[in-house]
Amino acid sequence: MTHTAPEAASVAATGTVRSTCPYCGVGCGVVAKPDGTVAGDINHPANLGRLCSKGSALAETLKNDDRLTQPLIDGRAAEWGQALDLVAQRFRATIAEHGPDSVAFYVSGQCLTEDYYVANKLMKGFIGSGNIDTNSRLCMASSVAGHNRAFGADVVPGTYEDLELADLVVLVGSNSAWCHPVLHQRLLAAKAKRPLRIVAIDPRRTATCEDADLHLALRPGTDVALFNGLLAHLADQDALDHGWMAAHTEGAEAALAAASAGAAQTAEITGLDPADLARFYAWFAGTPRVVTVYSQGVNQSSVGTDKVNAIINCHLATGRIGKPGCGPFSITGQPNAMGGREVGGLANQLAAHMRFDQPEALDRVRRFWRAPNLATKPGLKAVEMFDAVLDGRIKALWIIATNPADSLPRAARVREALRACPFVVVSDCWPNDTTALADVVLPAAGWGERDGTVTNSERVISRQRPFRLPPGEARADWRVLASVAQRMGWKDAFSWSNSAAVFREHAALSGFEKGGTRPFDISGLAMLTDGQYDALAPVRWPVRWAGDAGGRLFGQGGFATPNGRGRLVPTPFRPPATRTDEAYPLVLNTGRIRDQWHTMTRTGRVPRLLAHTGEPRAAVSPTDAARLGLTDGDLVRIESVHASTVVRATIDAGQRVGELFLPMHWTDEFCSAGPAGRLVSAALDPISGQPELKLTAVRAQAVPTAWRGLLLHAQGVRPQGVGYWSRVPLGNGHAFELVGSEPLPEGAAMSPFVEGLLQPPAGAEWLQLTDAGRGTLRVAILVDGRLESCLFLATGPAAQLPSREVVAALLGERVQDEARPSLLSGRPPAGVKAGGRTVCACFSVGLVTIQDAIVARRLTTPEEIGACLKAGTNCGSCVPELKEILRDVALSA
Numbered sequence: 001m002t003h004t005a006p007e008a009a010s011v012a013a014t015g016t017v018r019s020t021c022p023y024c025g026v027g028c029g030v031v032a033k034p035d036g037t038v039a040g041d042i043n044h045p046a047n048l049g050r051l052c053s054k055g056s057a058l059a060e061t062l063k064n065d066d067r068l069t070q071p072l073i074d075g076r077a078a079e080w081g082q083a084l085d086l087v088a089q090r091f092r093a094t095i096a097e098h099g100p101d102s103v104a105f106y107v108s109g110q111c112l113t114e115d116y117y118v119a120n121k122l123m124k125g126f127i128g129s130g131n132i133d134t135n136s137r138l139c140m141a142s143s144v145a146g147h148n149r150a151f152g153a154d155v156v157p158g159t160y161e162d163l164e165l166a167d168l169v170v171l172v173g174s175n176s177a178w179c180h181p182v183l184h185q186r187l188l189a190a191k192a193k194r195p196l197r198i199v200a201i202d203p204r205r206t207a208t209c210e211d212a213d214l215h216l217a218l219r220p221g222t223d224v225a226l227f228n229g230l231l232a233h234l235a236d237q238d239a240l241d242h243g244w245m246a247a248h249t250e251g252a253e254a255a256l257a258a259a260s261a262g263a264a265q266t267a268e269i270t271g272l273d274p275a276d277l278a279r280f281y282a283w284f285a286g287t288p289r290v291v292t293v294y295s296q297g298v299n300q301s302s303v304g305t306d307k308v309n310a311i312i313n314c315h316l317a318t319g320r321i322g323k324p325g326c327g328p329f330s331i332t333g334q335p336n337a338m339g340g341r342e343v344g345g346l347a348n349q350l351a352a353h354m355r356f357d358q359p360e361a362l363d364r365v366r367r368f369w370r371a372p373n374l375a376t377k378p379g380l381k382a383v384e385m386f387d388a389v390l391d392g393r394i395k396a397l398w399i400i401a402t403n404p405a406d407s408l409p410r411a412a413r414v415r416e417a418l419r420a421c422p423f424v425v426v427s428d429c430w431p432n433d434t435t436a437l438a439d440v441v442l443p444a445a446g447w448g449e450r451d452g453t454v455t456n457s458e459r460v461i462s463r464q465r466p467f468r469l470p471p472g473e474a475r476a477d478w479r480v481l482a483s484v485a486q487r488m489g490w491k492d493a494f495s496w497s498n499s500a501a502v503f504r505e506h507a508a509l510s511g512f513e514k515g516g517t518r519p520f521d522i523s524g525l526a527m528l529t530d531g532q533y534d535a536l537a538p539v540r541w542p543v544r545w546a547g548d549a550g551g552r553l554f555g556q557g558g559f560a561t562p563n564g565r566g567r568l569v570p571t572p573f574r575p576p577a578t579r580t581d582e583a584y585p586l587v588l589n590t591g592r593i594r595d596q597w598h599t600m601t602r603t604g605r606v607p608r609l610l611a612h613t614g615e616p617r618a619a620v621s622p623t624d625a626a627r628l629g630l631t632d633g634d635l636v637r638i639e640s641v642h643a644s645t646v647v648r649a650t651i652d653a654g655q656r657v658g659e660l661f662l663p664m665h666w667t668d669e670f671c672s673a674g675p676a677g678r679l680v681s682a683a684l685d686p687i688s689g690q691p692e693l694k695l696t697a698v699r700a701q702a703v704p705t706a707w708r709g710l711l712l713h714a715q716g717v718r719p720q721g722v723g724y725w726s727r728v729p730l731g732n733g734h735a736f737e738l739v740g741s742e743p744l745p746e747g748a749a750m751s752p753f754v755e756g757l758l759q760p761p762a763g764a765e766w767l768q769l770t771d772a773g774r775g776t777l778r779v780a781i782l783v784d785g786r787l788e789s790c791l792f793l794a795t796g797p798a799a800q801l802p803s804r805e806v807v808a809a810l811l812g813e814r815v816q817d818e819a820r821p822s823l824l825s826g827r828p829p830a831g832v833k834a835g836g837r838t839v840c841a842c843f844s845v846g847l848v849t850i851q852d853a854i855v856a857r858r859l860t861t862p863e864e865i866g867a868c869l870k871a872g873t874n875c876g877s878c879v880p881e882l883k884e885i886l887r888d889v890a891l892s893a
């Protein structure tokens with residue numbers, strides 16, 4: 001079949017293409033070069049050429065090996081025409097029989113603005129339901145709700161430059177060193193030049209805390225008390241800006257009263273040392289230029305919206321907003337979290353920042369779209385949406401660019417819902433745990449192939465441009481949505497010829513009839529020609545006329561409320577909805593690690609991004625570890641009311657007693673433990689509907705280790721019959737860590753057990769070596785004389801496993817007869833010394849190499865390590881760890 005993707009036309013045949021990184025909301029500019037490499041764009045305002053470890057590894061995600069390349073119906077390859085007809089027909093029939101609210105879309109902050117616009121228009125304007133929600137519900141919903149309450153619209157007032165201009169930057173529930181690395185590096189560069197204080201507020205001691213002047217390890221979920229205490233302190237110290245408040249805000253009295261009422265209990269509620277609290281409060285009160293940055297430690301909470309408003313209150317009360325170096329700053333997670341909010345991708349927003357509770361907005365949007373069935377009320381929010389799928393209210397669901405089978409709370413229930421749903425469509429680039437449950441899988445054009453725009457955390461709209469063809473028949477999501485809409489009978493309203501045309505329509509709607517009076521107004525971009533759209537340089541909204549560009553907002557008031565005043569919102573402290581009890585006495589916190597992106601569909605395929613952290617370990621405080629009888633690397637069972645899982649433990653002194661932390665990334669594809677989302681509870685913020693992903697009540701128990709193993713395999717198998725396994729890609733195959741909690745089987749039972757681990761093809765040749773004295777078992781499988789897999793098992797504490805790096809080199813290679821004994825010995829060839837666990841992913845520098853260099857060359861600073869080994873000189877995200885290693889080496893010297 002010939003390739004018909006219309007994207008082909010806009011792919012630059014040769015030359016350098018500027019685009020935007022598809023990972024985090026920093027929104028770094030990248031340049032894709034004809035030699036296949038991807039580098040930072042020195043002209044992009046977000047990063048000025050810098051990239052983090054994930055951005056630096058983008059080129060390595062462009063292999064087509066296991067991409068989805070054809071539509072699948074019930075798991076079988078199908079033609080696009082067939083698949084599109086089927087989707088349109090099933091949605092139409094479901095709506096005809098059960099009404100518009102019986103169908104739903106679940107989309108993503110990783111959709112481009114154009115995809116999002118088309119999906120929103122189709123659901124809210126033409127199908128006539130509010131049932132489109134996005135994974136931003138799990139991510140930004142509390143910030144959106146807080147912004148709407150305070151500002152009258154979902155607006156981030158500041159810019160990244162404010163972090164550099166501030167004298168105090170407060171990071172609340174944000175591990176920016178790992179999650180917004182380039183922005184964090186900008187902050188550190190500013191701190192290196194002049195006095196700038198950083199305060200990190202996080203129950204855990206994270207990499208970000210390494211760079212902080214003060215770390216407040218508060219009790220989870222108590223940020224509201226902390227910021228209420230701050231507001232009360234500011235009032236006591238006469239540090240409020242009464243003039244500014246009188247001119248530009250309302251609600252101060254009630255907010256202050258609520259804050260003062262609980263102020264005496266702040267230390268008790270937050271569990272913080274009163275002296276630390278006093279220090280933070282004094283710094284805030286005494287520093288005119290303060291930026292408060294917040295992320296998921298704030299949003300993902302049953303009291304998330306109140307946390308947001310408690311923070312914003314302190315800025316409104318001191319006039320510290322919309323001025324250089326000042327402001328509350330919600331940093332977004334996904335590359336287009338902002339764009340999705342702009343089009344109205346959340347179930348409770350209408351379109352272009354207009355809301356359902358504004359009758360004139362409904363009328364305006366209806367006329368603009370010529371919408372036959374405009375939805376007039378909000379739809380179901382993500383968690384409720386999947387509840388409705390499970391109980392049969394929703395009968396047809398289309399999921400685009402998100403993996404809810406892993407990333408939603410109570411993941412097992414979500415999978416049950418997908419199984420129960422009569423019709424599930426999933427658009428993705430790779431197979432994952434959600435596509436596995438779809439009736440129809442639609443192959444999507446991915447990063448590097450798709451064409452459109454994204455908006456980053458500082459309201460800058462940037463282009464993602466294609467520089468390669470989609471593999472096979474993959475297509476851009478907006479085109480697929482438009483094709484289905486046309487087949488559902490709405491030909492004219494969905495007949496754009498390219499993404500520029502979609503963007504122009506979106507831009508026009510944003511300024512329609514009340515141009516200039518809504519903060520989100522990009523009508524100045526509505527007349528872009530195709531060529532101008534292609535060439536569009538990063539631009540910050542609002543863009544009210546051609547050539548306009550936004551700056552800071554609200555410095556002189558002018559909020560988007562009916563009377564133009566910003567609102568202080570009373571936020572009396574409420575404890576989070578999730579409570580521990582006798583049965584589930586521990587708090588499970590979940591979040592991110594440095595080099596992985598969400599459910600690992602891309603970063604999990606890049607060997608060097610798994611070199612730093614290769615498995616999902618649960619961080620446990622030394623006190624809890626001692627109580628549970630755990631040492632580093634032991635297995636631990638973690639159980640919530642929803643599920644239980646077994647992972648390895650890391651003893652982490654930065655962890656508060658009574659609290660565990662588990663990365664969110666690993667899925668059933670990568671680890672026997674499956675997704676953390678399976679354990680996580682779904683307590684919701686009552687205003688935003690955002691789930692409390694940071695707080696689940698659990699219990700933990702040590703699981704004995706009977707043996708350990710290393711499996712190397714040319715294929716990404718899922719080992720059977722072992723207590724714990726985790727997999728990392730190697731480039732030429734896969735490496736598995738195995739831990740057995742039951743003694744190894746004996747006698748005749750051994751062979752099926754080994755087969756379950758190795759899953760050898762029929763006719764393979766087996767080599768086996770057992771050393772009962774040492775407690776080791778070694779097996780190698782050859783197929784056509786090449787090494788297909790090998791297994792090393794060690795029982796007893798003294799038994800050693802070979803180094804992964806050494807054996808991995810042989811995988812897939814032809815094994816000569818004379819090499820067979822040494823293959824099973826697993827010893828490195830003479831003279832080879834492994835570099836140890838990778839610390840710097842950008843330059844693949846290992847721990848041992850760094851430790852050796854520190855000792856041999858008497859290095860004392862990360863800069864000296866950089867000069868010597870290059871480690872830490874690209875993205876800088878390993879610099880906190882380099883500092884730790886320097887400290888450790890100094891201590892052990």
Ligand SMILES: Nc1nc2c(c(=O)[nH]1)N[C@H]1C(S)=C(S)[C@@H](COP(=O)(O)OP(=O)(O)OC[C@H]3O[C@@H](n4cnc5c(=O)[nH]c(N)nc54)[C@H](O)[C@@H]3O)O[C@H]1N2
Pocket residue numbers: 024025139172173174175176178179180201202203204206219220221222223295296297298332333334589590591592593594595596597598694
């Ligand atoms: N490497 C990497 N970077 C990413 C992503 C990724 O997958 N990998 N994803 C992107 C996305 S979509 C997002 S949303 C962002 C998220 O970026 P962050 O929000 O920085 O990341 P998280 O690790 O989810 O959570 C941040 C911190 O909140 C803390 N926390 C937990 N409970 C509380 C609390 O009650 N109060 C406070 N103050 N803190 C608390 C956690 O301990 C954690 O360290 O990262 C983006 N960047």
Ligand SMILES: Nc1nc2c(c(=O)[nH]1)N[C@H]1C(S)=C(S)[C@@H](COP(=O)(O)OP(=O)(O)OC[C@H]3O[C@@H](n4cnc5c(=O)[nH]c(N)nc54)[C@H](O)[C@@H]3O)O[C@H]1N2
Pocket residue numbers: 108109110135136138139140296300333334400401402403404406407408409427428429430432444445446447450477590591592597598599600601602664676677680693694
């Ligand atoms: N326990 C716990 N759970 C969490 C969180 C947490 O902190 N703890 N964080 C939450 C947050 S903040 C977020 S943002 C979510 C993220 O959760 P998800 O959105 O489920 O995570 P991703 O793995 O990024 O899923 C994106 C999917 O889109 C696919 N994809 C990439 N590009 C394209 C494209 O162009 N088109 C299409 N159609 N598909 C594409 C990818 O292959 C991948 O399968 O997780 C949430 N879940």
Ligand code: SF4
Pocket residue numbers: 021022023024025026027028047050051052053054055056179180181182183
């Ligand atoms: S900080 Fe890293 S992940 Fe985020 S946009 Fe920049 S390069 Fe991409």
Ligand SMILES: [Mo]
Pocket residue numbers: 138139140333334
């Ligand atoms: Mo997110």
